[in-house]
Amino acid sequence: MNALLPLGTIKVKAQGVNVHYGDKHALQSVDLDIRAGEVMALIGPSGCGKSTFLRCINRMNDLVDGARVTGSLTLDGEDIYDRAIDVVQLRARVGMVFQKPNPFPKSIYDNVAYGPRIHGLARDQAELDEIVMTSLEKAGLLAEVKDRLAESGTGLSGGQQQRLCIARAIAVSPEVILMDEPCSALDPIATAKVEELIDELHENFTIVIVTHSMQQAARVSQRTAFFHLGKLIEVGDTEQIFTNPQQPLTQGYITGRFG
Amino acid sequence: MQTFTLAAMLLLLSSLAFRLGRGRALAVVGGEPRGLHSLPGYYGWWVALWCGLPAFAVLLSWLVLEPSVVRALVVSGLPAEMQALGPDRIDVLVNEVRNAALGHATTNPALAAAAEHYLRLSRIGFASVAVISVALALAGTALARARIEPALRARPRVERVVKVFLVASSTVAVFTTIGIVLSLLFEALRFFNMVSITDFLFGLSWSPQMSIRSDQTGSSGAFGMVPLFTGTMLISLISMVVALPLGLFSAVYMAEYAAPRFRAVAKPALEILAGIPTVVYGFFAVITVAPLIRGAGEALGLTVAAESALAAGFVLGITLIPLISSLSDDVITAVPQSLREGALGLGATRSETVRLVILPAALPGIVGGVLLAVSRAIGETMIVVMAAGLSAKLTFNPLEAVTTVTVQIVTLLVGDTEFDSPKTLAAFALGLMLFAITLGLNVVALHIVQKYREKYD
Amino acid sequence: MTDMAETTAVTRTAETVAARLGRRYAAEARFRAFGFAAVAISIGFLAILLGSIVAKGWSAFVQTQVLVEIAFDPQVIDPDGTRDPATLDTADYAALIRAALAARLAPDADRSTRRDLSGLISSGAANQVRAMVNADPSLIGTSRKVWLMASDKLDMVTKGQYDTALNERQLGWLTALRADGELRRTFNTTFLTAGDSREPEQAGIWGAMVGSFFSLLITLLVSFPLGVAAAVYLEEFAPTNRWTNLIEVNINNLAAVPSVVFGLLGLAMFLNVFHLPRSAPLVGGLVLALICLPTIIIAGRAALKSVPPSIRQAAAGLGASRLQIVAHHVLPLAMPGMLTGTILGMARALGETAPLLMIGMVAFIVDIPKSPLDPSAVLPVQVYLWAGSSERAFVEKTSGAIIVLLVFLVAMNLIAILMRKRFERRW
Known part of the structure; x- marks a missing residue:
């Protein structure tokens, strides 16, 4: 039903979101809408709260001791932090790709099959095979690994590992994919491949990507949000943010005066 | 107890040697430490080591060897018919001699005499060790003190001794392992001379008690x-x-x-x-x-x-x-x-x-x-x-x-x-x-x- | 892949996930419960162990005494009236006690009754009376009420541990004594001040405590300097080559060698080659030192590792030699960690039993050792010896000795923890 929403409908809506880590006020009343089918880039200097915001969307912050999230954050109008929302189900709908490639020390096949297996998405082996193959295909990895699906995922190169992690995420067929600096540990060629992949994926998934690199934001995203010191400073079409920022802080960051 | 007194005395001597060495080093350069190769304290340590090391080495080797040496001498002083006994019986006898020497009465005149002998031996032994070690301490001090001069590289020399100690300590663990292996192997080989190794490894019956009396032939357990x-x-x-x-x-x-x-x-x-x-x-x-x-x-x-x-x-x-x-x-x-x-x-x-x-x-x-x-x-x-x-x-x-x-x-x-x-x-x-x-x-x-x-x- | 197919897949995800959630959360709860149960059971074992020891052992610190009016009969003690100390020392004081008991409980006692009577009082009570007379000969000819140490059987009956230890007649006397207030329980000083004994009520752990003290002293004197020196060499000076690698592997493996093997080493080396005295804390201490050494070295190296290299670089930048860097800066900073490791190693050594059995520290020794060369027992060996005794009253003594042993262990561990807290440093 969600994917039936027309392009541009609001998928994730944040209103007055605050995050505290103990005494630290990491995110201060952020309002941000993420639309279905778009790639939203979150940029800003390190420690600005962009990763914190990303991790709120599938409640990975629950894992941090002393983290407190207030305000309203909704997925298709449902409050993500509502008691009625099940965190396991939420994470099945909102997948995540991490900064460092983190394949499980299992075979390539088992890595991709892990999500469908725990969630029971395949009725039989054939269906599971198909999910794995399709996911690897979509992640642009199938051609490289189809002969060695039984080998360990940790034996792949860094870029392949990260694409494996993306395949692992999309195998669950999530609605939103969160990417936390997915290319920061990769070389330029691998980065290019992953960026290309993101561009293809946004036809089917809503993608929120945190990135350190402004060029990357410019290349892959339709819209960009700029965070600074825990506050959302400016959000807009990527082209506008990079060519004609409204806020002096954004301009300073874009032009490289700080960062 | 007397060993403890001697050790304390040697320590005291060494600390005196330290003061002596440091004082001498300062005197050599007329109270101006900058003229020395190393800090004055190192000259003190150097002399103290010369004083203490040889003396303690003598004392330590005596402590290790004493039981064996005195035992051998006591056994050789026993009457011939006692010496003819097996090693285990001699062990018992030596223990009795020791007890007698510690003041417990014994009825056997030969043992009483041996105890007397034992006491005399250990007294003589200890006295000579005491004299030798103190003499070595004094000689070492005098020798080292005489060699102090501004150019003497006292610090590297002291440090070398310390390093030798450090290296030696780190090998103790290795020697422990070697000791374990050797003592186990040695005694086990003696065992395998009496009992075949295949019987030991693959035998299905264990009853060592049968062999408790060595005069029983044919029942080796x-x-x-x-x-x-x-x-x-x-x-x-x-x-x-x-x-x-x-x-x-x-x-x-x-x-x-x-x-x-x-x-x-x-x-x-x-x-x-x-x-x-x-x-x-x-x-x-x-x-x-x-x-x-x-x-x-x-x-x-x-x-x-x-x-x-x-x-x-x-x-x-x-x-x-x-x-x-x-x-x-x-x-x-x-x-x-x-x-x-x-x-x-x-x-x-x-x-x-x-x-x-x-x-x-x-x-x-x-x-x-x-x-x-x-x-x-x-x-x-x-x-x-x-x-x-x-x-x-x-x-x-x-x-x-x-x-x-x-x-x-x-x-x-x-x-x-x-x-x-x-x-x-x-x-x-x-x-x-x-x-x-x-x-x-x-x-x-x-x-x-x-x-x-x-x-x- | 059409948009339609994608849509159905996505829809299915949410629904399928929801359908299975109940079962998955049940499995989650079960798994978590297993984990909690495992911790609870393990801690439960600890509670049962400590509980049963304390329940059995607290009474070892309490002793029953009987009030007896003793007539210090000159005919028995000193018929000639010479007051010669030798005569006083060898007199039959047990007869006095028997007579006193007979007078109180069974005036016309026959032989078997008398035997039952003496069964109430410890055979050590005679020594108590002897000491009184030796201290004050003017007691002779008078009579006086004295609290005497009860026999182990009477002691157990009054503590409710073993009701059939006494026969009917003795139980009757017991009731009479209790009714007249001639029975009391006091703190058992004998248990903490005496050496071992065949008679449970006279047995104490002081000898074993002194033996443990001497052994640990030797252990500390040998293993601490060697351990620190080895740690310093391996961590600060040793080049990384095959030899130091071998030492390292060797130390790690030595730490896991069964302690009984160290006992065999002690027997073959210290006793048979060097002829050191059997059963002596000196040998026990040396064996324990070898057992502790790897622990101390490993703890020492960890402590040295935690000192940041910047400190070494700073000192080196000022022209200090490597030995000076270590002696002036690194070692003082690492010392608390090394001491903590050493105390923990000592605590381990205090509880070690098996290797000491090998070197003959299992003998029955009544005398309190005066030096590390005297034959002696140690606390855990005393526990082992008493645990193997057939006398029922030794169960209580065994548990009591365990309590004392555990108190020492807890104290040592507390010191180590406090020290770690006090000197903990974050870089």
């Missing part, structure tokens, strides 16, 4: 270690059945679920479990657990031996819980957080993350820990000595009494030991087996754990 080995394995297996699930689940709970406050209480509690001496567990097994198991068995209509393998293995298992738990806790915590996040980010529950990602990733480390625990179980002594029996039965029934390698080592060596009988030497052969098996397990376990650590560091 039976020294087949298979029943001991199976007994050890049975008890170790029971202990692992208890310890493995409890230890592993505790570790998982502590590492993945427990709130910090719960951990803060539960971890030390488990450490206490590990810190209680095994002799206490042995007593607990005998007095509390064994009757309980026996009662339970009888209620079910089973015959349970008073010293059942189950009781010993169960209590042994309790002692291994903290070992398995803390080693597994370490390896589970060492699994990178990113793997946890990866699984949770896909929507896995905690237990799915643990079962499907973390435990498989931590498996090598856990296997290493389990091997260490097995090695500990095989080598554990007091619990089985107290709670397992002496009957070397070839059985796998946990309700029966079995005996283990360590139990037999202790039983064979406690009490009066004749060092020539196969009965005593068998203990060393068993010790050699025990050492080889546990060493093998440890090497493999440590290797696996090491590899595991490298993987995630």
